[in-house]
Amino acid sequence: xxxxxxxxxxxxxxxxxxxxxxxxxxxxxxxxxxxxxxxxxxxxxxxxxxxxxxxxxxxxxxxxxxxxxxxxxxxxxxxxxxxxxxxxxxxxxxxxxxxxxxxxxxxxxxxxxxxxxxxxxxxxxxxxxxxxxxxxxxxxxxxxxxxxxxxxxxxxxxxxxxxxxxxxxxxxxxxxxxxxxxxxxxxxxxxxxxxxxxxxxxxxxxxxxxxxxxxxxxxxxxxxxxxxxxxxxxxxxxxxxxxxxxxxxxxxxxxxxxxxxxxxxxxxxxxxxxxxxxxxxxxxxxxxxxxxxxxxxxxxxxxxxxxxxxxxxxxxxxxxxxxxxxxxxxxxxxxxxxxxxxxxxxxxxxxxxxxxxxxxxxxxxxxxxxxxxxxxxxxxxxxxxxxxxxxxxxxxxxxxxxxxxxxxxxxxxxxxxxxxxxxxxxxxxxxxxxxxxxxxxxxxxxxxxxxxxxxxxxxxxxxxxxxxxxxxxxxxxxxxxxxxxxxxxxxxxxxxxxxxxxxxxxxxxxxxxxxxxxxxxxxxxxxxxxxxxxxxxxxxxxxxxxxxxxxxxxxxxxxxxxxxxxxxxxxxxxxxxxxxxxxxxxxxxxxxxxxxxxxxxxxxxxxxxxxxxxxxxxxxxxxxxxxxxxxxxxxxxxxxxxxxxxxxxxxxxxxxxxxxxxxxxxxxxxxxxxxxxxxxxxxxxxxxxxxxxxxxxxxxxxxxxxxxxxxxxxxxxxxxxxxxxxxxxxxxxxxxxxxxxxx
Numbered sequence: 001x002x003x004x005x006x007x008x009x010x011x012x013x014x015x016x017x018x019x020x021x022x023x024x025x026x027x028x029x030x031x032x033x034x035x036x037x038x039x040x041x042x043x044x045x046x047x048x049x050x051x052x053x054x055x056x057x058x059x060x061x062x063x064x065x066x067x068x069x070x071x072x073x074x075x076x077x078x079x080x081x082x083x084x085x086x087x088x089x090x091x092x093x094x095x096x097x098x099x100x101x102x103x104x105x106x107x108x109x110x111x112x113x114x115x116x117x118x119x120x121x122x123x124x125x126x127x128x129x130x131x132x133x134x135x136x137x138x139x140x141x142x143x144x145x146x147x148x149x150x151x152x153x154x155x156x157x158x159x160x161x162x163x164x165x166x167x168x169x170x171x172x173x174x175x176x177x178x179x180x181x182x183x184x185x186x187x188x189x190x191x192x193x194x195x196x197x198x199x200x201x202x203x204x205x206x207x208x209x210x211x212x213x214x215x216x217x218x219x220x221x222x223x224x225x226x227x228x229x230x231x232x233x234x235x236x237x238x239x240x241x242x243x244x245x246x247x248x249x250x251x252x253x254x255x256x257x258x259x260x261x262x263x264x265x266x267x268x269x270x271x272x273x274x275x276x277x278x279x280x281x282x283x284x285x286x287x288x289x290x291x292x293x294x295x296x297x298x299x300x301x302x303x304x305x306x307x308x309x310x311x312x313x314x315x316x317x318x319x320x321x322x323x324x325x326x327x328x329x330x331x332x333x334x335x336x337x338x339x340x341x342x343x344x345x346x347x348x349x350x351x352x353x354x355x356x357x358x359x360x361x362x363x364x365x366x367x368x369x370x371x372x373x374x375x376x377x378x379x380x381x382x383x384x385x386x387x388x389x390x391x392x393x394x395x396x397x398x399x400x401x402x403x404x405x406x407x408x409x410x411x412x413x414x415x416x417x418x419x420x421x422x423x424x425x426x427x428x429x430x431x432x433x434x435x436x437x438x439x440x441x442x443x444x445x446x447x448x449x450x451x452x453x454x455x456x457x458x459x460x461x462x463x464x465x466x467x468x469x470x471x472x473x474x475x476x477x478x479x480x481x482x483x484x485x486x487x488x489x490x491x492x493x494x495x496x497x498x499x500x501x502x503x504x505x506x507x508x509x510x511x512x513x514x515x516x517x518x519x520x521x522x523x524x525x526x527x528x529x530x531x532x533x534x535x536x537x538x539x540x541x542x543x544x545x546x547x548x549x550x551x552x553x554x555x556x557x558x559x560x561x562x563x564x565x566x567x568x569x570x571x572x573x574x575x576x577x578x579x580x581x582x583x584x585x586x587x588x589x590x591x592x593x594x595x596x597x598x599x600x601x602x603x604x605x606x607x608x609x610x611x612x613x614x615x616x617x618x619x620x621x622x623x624x625x626x627x628x629x630x631x632x633x634x635x636x637x638x639x640x641x642x643x644x645x646x647x648x649x650x651x652x653x654x655x656x657x658x659x660x661x662x663x664x665x666x667x668x669x670x671x672x673x674x675x676x677x678x679x680x681x682x683x684x685x686x687x688x689x690x691x692x693x694x695x696x697x698x699x700x701x702x703x704x705x706x707x708x709x710x711x712x713x714x715x716x717x718x719x720x721x722x723x724x725x726x727x728x729x730x731x732x733x734x735x736x737x738x739x740x741x742x743x
Contacts, residue, residue: 013026665685
């Protein structure tokens with residue numbers, strides 16, 4: 001059982017009123033399946049979801065002879081923008097390919113619900129009713145089965161299929177703007193095959209091609225307790241419904257209490273890593289809500305978390321943005337907390353998928369760009385295939401480089417040399433092969449260049465979104481991936497390859513800077529006022545190209561000037577994830593006060609009561625002019641990452657404790673956060689003074705350790721497997737070191 005002093009016990013999810021929709025419901029998940037509990041009056045709805053439910057119909061335009069990078073560049077130069085919109089963007093405006101909803105269960109009780117509760121520490125949901133009845137819900141630790149138990153009056157059960165056959169009776173239009181463009185019935189699927197028996201309900205739904213899925217729920221009353229089990233099966237087997245029914249019937253033979261204990265044990269292990277105690281209850285709640293969603297949506301052995309994780313919106317329509325994989329921020333941000341949070345196993349679920357889909361991405365790279373190596377489409381389905389959308393970003397030259405960053409992070413934070421040799425460096429090498437090939441042309445000054453450069457999502461899909469010269473986004477990612485590959489090659493004793501990547505890295509132009517010394521979006525293009533996406537600042541966070549706390553003064557100046565320009569322009573059209581990213585950027589330059597403000601604004605205006613990121617200022621509190629409530633998960637994880645960035649920052653051979661905590665955070669601590677070099681760190685500030693520091697290294701190393709905004713004060717030798725606890729003299733030395741000159 002989880003330590004009762006763990007802070008997550010203080011942050012359960014509680015409602016007195018029924019959540020009104022699936023995107024505001026009580027969420028449970030195991031990485032493959034998820035459920036959101038919501039309802040009204042006497043009805044509890046359980047919107048069920050499965051990560052591998054996809055319509056994967058082909059997109060013929062992306063197989064045509066005119067689907068080529070050189071022809072796209074020529075059409076753009078010629079001003080043939082209508083043609084490019086039709087070729088590259090129109091396919092995204094169709095219903096499929098897309099993520100799919102699996103439907104819902106409706107439980108009708110004799111009395112209305114009075115309290116809704118999720119214990120994030122144990123993964124168990126509970127709903128209390130006015131007549132004393134109680135509903136417990138969980139998703140099993142293994143097998144992806146949902147279990148329900150009712151003490152009291154048993155409910156009636158209704159299984160509702162997704163409305164692929166047409167509008168269901170009583171469907172009302174969504175009153176908000178949530179980026180859903182199509183209805184489920186626009187996919188043209190046949191009606192489901194339904195089975196309904198006394199204690200069993202199920203359906204088999206044929207999808208596109210040979211894909212199908214089945215949902216089944218079985219229930220019984222035993223020892224005065226009503227129990228149920230539900231499951232979602234996917235595949236092409238015509239016997240899929242029968243096997244799904246067999247799964248739920250078998251699940252009902254297992255005691256609910258045993259399943260609850262197994263789930264609690266899983267979460268106890270999960271919460272044993274990455275613990276933080278903060279003096280600000282709102283930000284601490286934000287941190288644990290984000291990590292709870294990450295634990296439920298990101299598991300190794302399951303598909304990676306897409307835009308809505310395992311909680312695809314259940315409103316009769318297809319999900320916002322197709323519920324797809326957006327690789328211009330969303331998937332990257334979703335997995336940011338895995339490294340410092342010591343959830344490396346969960347992060348490997350994403351990396352496994354990127355590795356397994358390489359051939360699809362290689363084929364696309366050769367077909368579209370006409371060069372070797374590896375790039376990745378920015379909008380992708382579960383096979384990592386191009387889906388289309390705004391042309392400047394879905395065909396960005398640097399998407400593969402940004403995704404490669406996660407391979408690098410896993411190596412740096414795990415120090416797993418086998419992973420470095422077998423996966424991280426091979427992946428980065430293929431990306432670098434592409435970078436070298438696609439930038440082979442030279443500009444007038446002899447620097448490498450590309451035919452088209454862009455900066456997500458600056459300019460939306462207007463023609464000028466393809467900029468003249470290099471965007472800071474593309475330039476940062478290309479420079480970073482080449483430098484990272486060189487470091488990896490050196491670590492693997494491949495000096496010729498390391499030298500080659502360093503040579504190519506040196507053939508790119510300098511960055512374009514504003515008069516204040518901050519990064520421009522591109523030459524002559526300043527950061528646009530209020531823009532939601534800080535793609536030009538990717539080199540600051542997460543790439544760490546400009547080490548604003550440890551590097552040269554010029555790097556600190558560039559980072560601080562860039563963040564200052566973002567801060568001055570902040571506001572009207574930021575999304576929730578913008579505030580999360582801005583908090584991390586402020587933390588990177590040691591500005592804890594602004595980081596706290598960004599996180600508070602995020603939690604106040606851009607989060608549904610259940611902790612889900614709503615994108616816009618959905619309650620119209622005056623925090624922005626984009627009030628829509630399109631739920632996506634990356635904002636919650638970005639906020640958790642920002643908290644971690646306030647608590648600890650590290651780079652090879654360097655570590656800084658509490659680099660960006662506000663001045664009035666007099667009591668703050670963390671335990672078991674992970675630093676670069678595979679070092680587990682625990683530290684505390686007590687009554688405004690550094691109270692304790694412990695470091696446990698996976699491999700032996702020498703590091704420089706610093707505290708807050710002081711210069712590096714301690715040179716430490718860490719021995720693999722041993723825990724180093726700083727003594728009072730070392731702590732005093734950290735606290736009294738001179739401050740960084742640029743602060």
